[in-house]
Amino acid sequence: MVTIKLRWDSRVDLPAALETEVMDLEVGDVVEFTTVLSWYYGPQLVLTTTIDFTVSALSDQDIVDLDVRYMVEEVSLR
Numbered sequence: 001m002v003t004i005k006l007r008w009d010s011r012v013d014l015p016a017a018l019e020t021e022v023m024d025l026e027v028g029d030v031v032e033f034t035t036v037l038s039w040y041y042g043p044q045l046v047l048t049t050t051i052d053f054t055v056s057a058l059s060d061q062d063i064v065d066l067d068v069r070y071m072v073e074e075v076s077l078r
Contacts (some may be wrong), residue, residue: 005044
């Protein structure tokens, strides 16, 4: 699982429905984005009026797969 920052330029007025959807996102949500990828002290997604995103839930097997992959990566780094 990868964490990438989502930059929201407060000077850009978002449609109310989009703003509500974004504000409803929670830590741990699995989200697929189609938007601009920019760089500011690292990669970040840019929240624009044309952003397309979907929030999905992980299945139990997805969670196990991510845990196993994380454990393997953690062990191989040391």
